[in-house]
Amino acid sequence: MISAQDLIFLLQGVPTTLSISLISFAMGFIVGMPIAMIRQLSRSFELSTVLEGYDKVMRGVPVLVIMLFLHFGLAGLVPLFRDPFISAVVALGLRSGAFQSQIFRSAMNSVGRDQMMAAISLGMTRAQAFRHIIVPQAFIVALPGLGSEIALLIKDSSYSFVLGVLDLAKYSDILRAATRSFIYPYLLAALIYVAMTFPVANYLDRWGSKLKTKYGLR
Amino acid sequence: MSVLKCRDLRKSYGDLQVLRGIDFEIEKGETKVIIGPSGSGKSTFLRLMGLLEPPTGGKIFFEGRDVYTSGLDLNIIRAKIGFVFQEPSLFRHLTALDNVKIGLKCVLKVNNDEATERAMEALKAVRMEEWANYYPAQLSGGQQQRVGIARALAMDPDVILFDEPTASLDIELTWEVIDVMRDLAKRGITMLVVTHEIAFAKEVADEISFMDGGKILESGPPDQLLRSPKTPRARRFLTRLLGGI
Amino acid sequence: MFLLDYSYLIVQGFEMTLVMTFLGLGGGLVLGVLSALGDVYGGRALRALIGAYVEFFRGSPLIVQLLLFYFSVPTVTGVRWDAFTAGTVTLMLNSGAYQKGYFKGAIEAVFKDQLLAAKSLGMTFWQTLRHVVLPQAFRVVIPSWTNEYVSLGLSTSALIVIGLRELTTVSKSIAAQTFKPLQVYLLTGLIYLIWISASLKALDHVYSRVRIPGLEVSAEAS
Numbered sequence: 001m002i003s004a005q006d007l008i009f010l011l012q013g014v015p016t017t018l019s020i021s022l023i024s025f026a027m028g029f030i031v032g033m034p035i036a037m038i039r040q041l042s043r044s045f046e047l048s049t050v051l052e053g054y055d056k057v058m059r060g061v062p063v064l065v066i067m068l069f070l071h072f073g074l075a076g077l078v079p080l081f082r083d084p085f086i087s088a089v090v091a092l093g094l095r096s097g098a099f100q101s102q103i104f105r106s107a108m109n110s111v112g113r114d115q116m117m118a119a120i121s122l123g124m125t126r127a128q129a130f131r132h133i134i135v136p137q138a139f140i141v142a143l144p145g146l147g148s149e150i151a152l153l154i155k156d157s158s159y160s161f162v163l164g165v166l167d168l169a170k171y172s173d174i175l176r177a178a179t180r181s182f183i184y185p186y187l188l189a190a191l192i193y194v195a196m197t198f199p200v201a202n203y204l205d206r207w208g209s210k211l212k213t214k215y216g217l218r
Numbered sequence: 219m220s221v222l223k224c225r226d227l228r229k230s231y232g233d234l235q236v237l238r239g240i241d242f243e244i245e246k247g248e249t250k251v252i253i254g255p256s257g258s259g260k261s262t263f264l265r266l267m268g269l270l271e272p273p274t275g276g277k278i279f280f281e282g283r284d285v286y287t288s289g290l291d292l293n294i295i296r297a298k299i300g301f302v303f304q305e306p307s308l309f310r311h312l313t314a315l316d317n318v319k320i321g322l323k324c325v326l327k328v329n330n331d332e333a334t335e336r337a338m339e340a341l342k343a344v345r346m347e348e349w350a351n352y353y354p355a356q357l358s359g360g361q362q363q364r365v366g367i368a369r370a371l372a373m374d375p376d377v378i379l380f381d382e383p384t385a386s387l388d389i390e391l392t393w394e395v396i397d398v399m400r401d402l403a404k405r406g407i408t409m410l411v412v413t414h415e416i417a418f419a420k421e422v423a424d425e426i427s428f429m430d431g432g433k434i435l436e437s438g439p440p441d442q443l444l445r446s447p448k449t450p451r452a453r454r455f456l457t458r459l460l461g462g463i
Numbered sequence: 464m465f466l467l468d469y470s471y472l473i474v475q476g477f478e479m480t481l482v483m484t485f486l487g488l489g490g491g492l493v494l495g496v497l498s499a500l501g502d503v504y505g506g507r508a509l510r511a512l513i514g515a516y517v518e519f520f521r522g523s524p525l526i527v528q529l530l531l532f533y534f535s536v537p538t539v540t541g542v543r544w545d546a547f548t549a550g551t552v553t554l555m556l557n558s559g560a561y562q563k564g565y566f567k568g569a570i571e572a573v574f575k576d577q578l579l580a581a582k583s584l585g586m587t588f589w590q591t592l593r594h595v596v597l598p599q600a601f602r603v604v605i606p607s608w609t610n611e612y613v614s615l616g617l618s619t620s621a622l623i624v625i626g627l628r629e630l631t632t633v634s635k636s637i638a639a640q641t642f643k644p645l646q647v648y649l650l651t652g653l654i655y656l657i658w659i660s661a662s663l664k665a666l667d668h669v670y671s672r673v674r675i676p677g678l679e680v681s682a683e684a685s
Contacts, residue, residue, distance in 0.1 A: 121301035122369070123297030158524035172527065186530045193522060193524055216355025217311075
């Protein structure tokens with residue numbers, strides 16, 4: 001049967017799960033935002049082909065395979081990837097970069113053409129218009145999407161279990177083996193995941209809609 | 219010398235010829251009004267004059283200099299040509315005050331205190347100073363349009379172009395915008411206005427031009443053009459618009 | 464080429480990946496449509512139940528769900544079940560939770576004004592559902608359904624935790640046996656990539672053929 005001790009044992013996995021998710025989210029932002037800007041502003045054919053290829057790979061290959069590739073395949077060439085934690089974070093971060101660039105791009109597209117026109121009519125350059133007019137509005141529109149993205153990362157951080165990272169999923173598996181109880185460890189872990197993903201997605205969704213109403217954005 | 223002038227201005231989108239050779243000029247202190255049926259090319263003409271789109275033929279001169287061949291920085295000229303759009307195009311994430319300030323700060327590099335001062339002055343001119351800290355979504359269409367005028371005005375432009383600024387407003391909101399525009403015209407601001415508000419045109423315009431089919435068919439002082447238009451098309455248009463007044 | 468010796472295993476693994484994807488999508492489709500209908504037309508208790516089901520499966524990782532079902536069902540019910548059955552059931556439940564969201568958005572997009580119109584023609588609830596709501600909902604849902612196909616297809620790699628021999632599991636053991644993880648995982652990634660890209664092209668084609676002009680809708684947010 002379940003005990004407080006078991007719960008405390010499981011909770012030891014939470015900091016690792018959260019740090020994988022949040023670091024990879026930050027990495028995804030650092031990769032994704034510039035990609036969105038470049039794909040929106042640049043007219044270079046080569047550059048957009050490369051970025052499109054990146055996007056295709058990240059959307060067409062399981063993130064677990066990318067993790068395995070980094071940790072087992074590339075570790076010989078890049079010693080950094082001998083660390084399973086780093087491999088997991090980088091794989092998730094690279095994929096999040098592709099996802100976030102899409103979130104920002106569609107958010108930027110949702111900001112009406114009239115806003116760009118008005119900025120240009122004041123004499124702003126395209127770059128100024130992006131920085132002061134388009135991007136701040138796009139951020140608001142992007143909030144719900146970013147919330148879902150963080151929730152996705154929290155869930156998918158569990159793939160790091162396959163590499164042997166001691167995250168929440170791994171702790172639940174250890175607890176199963178230790179207690180020989182086949183239900184509660186996983187059920188409890190699943191509920192802890194829900195308790196993490198649900199508020200994040202919901203909060204950013206609500207915050208986004210509130211700001212959208214306040215500013216009259218579509 | 220004219221502030222803004224064009225010669226044989228042409229614009230096509232693919233096979234569609236929207237402007238078929240327009241000659242036009244406006245001098246300092248003048249208010250000129252353009253009328254014409256929808257689809258006549260008025261809005262396109264205004265966007266070209268505001269340097270928001272490049273022409274496919276002809277020339278545009280700002281203070282006597284050809285803007286597209288003299289190697290001028292288009293953004294510097296755009297800052298000197300105010301533009302008020304048909305749909306209120308306020309920046310939706312900024313308050314009324316910040317909407318008016320942003321061009322001053324970003325483009326003219328005015329410091330924050332001076333920008334605030336100039337923006338408040340412009341908001342006063344459109345009677346919106348009490349709404350300075352409201353967001354566009356909290357303002358009526360007429361109020362938004364007045365802030366849009368203040369945003370153009372604050373840049374201290376040499377001419378302001380108005381593209382049917384009341385067309386998207388309910389009839390009772392039209393007047394507050396028209397009143398503000400009348401004030402500006404009387405203050406001697408140079409204005410080029412596309413509108414269907416004939417009473418406004420009659421009162422403040424130095425000249426009215428009638429546009430149809432991508433051309434200016436005739437121009438003249440309001441009394442003459444409104445009462446006795448020379449071309450049959452202008453006559454037909456005015457009869458319909460004025461309902462036989 | 465060393466990988467030729469293993470091509471048979473790889474093909475088998477990929478077949479398993481395909482089978483699991485389609486079983487999961489098919490079962491998920493039934494569950495998704497039913498729970499969407501239940502959520503739109505059902506009573507409070509039913510809606511709460513559906514809400515809990517969706518929140519649980521969308522809010523927790525597939526890996527943990529797989530472990531939970533694989534280990535717990537035999538303990539609770541005494542039924543012996545293998546990784547294949549456990550994996551299939553879990554994928555169906557998981558996909559159903561996501562598909563419910565897509566179908567709900569689609570059904571709601573259709574049902575606002577058209578239900579009244581159908582009523583005025585004298586159609587019954589079930590007739591309306593069958594002839595008006597569902598035919599439109601299925602078309603509307605295709606773009607989001609495409610996303611679900613891709614995301615479930617890639618998620619089947621999670622089956623590795625219960626040892627089912629799909630493409631990722633097979634690759635991992637080949638990589639371990641050959642000591643050539645770099646090449647093996649590159650090839651694996653490539654297979655997934657080609658499969659997903661080809662599927663997207665095909666689904667795009669289907670969508671352009673069945674779509675009704677003016678009938679588009681975004682899926683229910685999160």
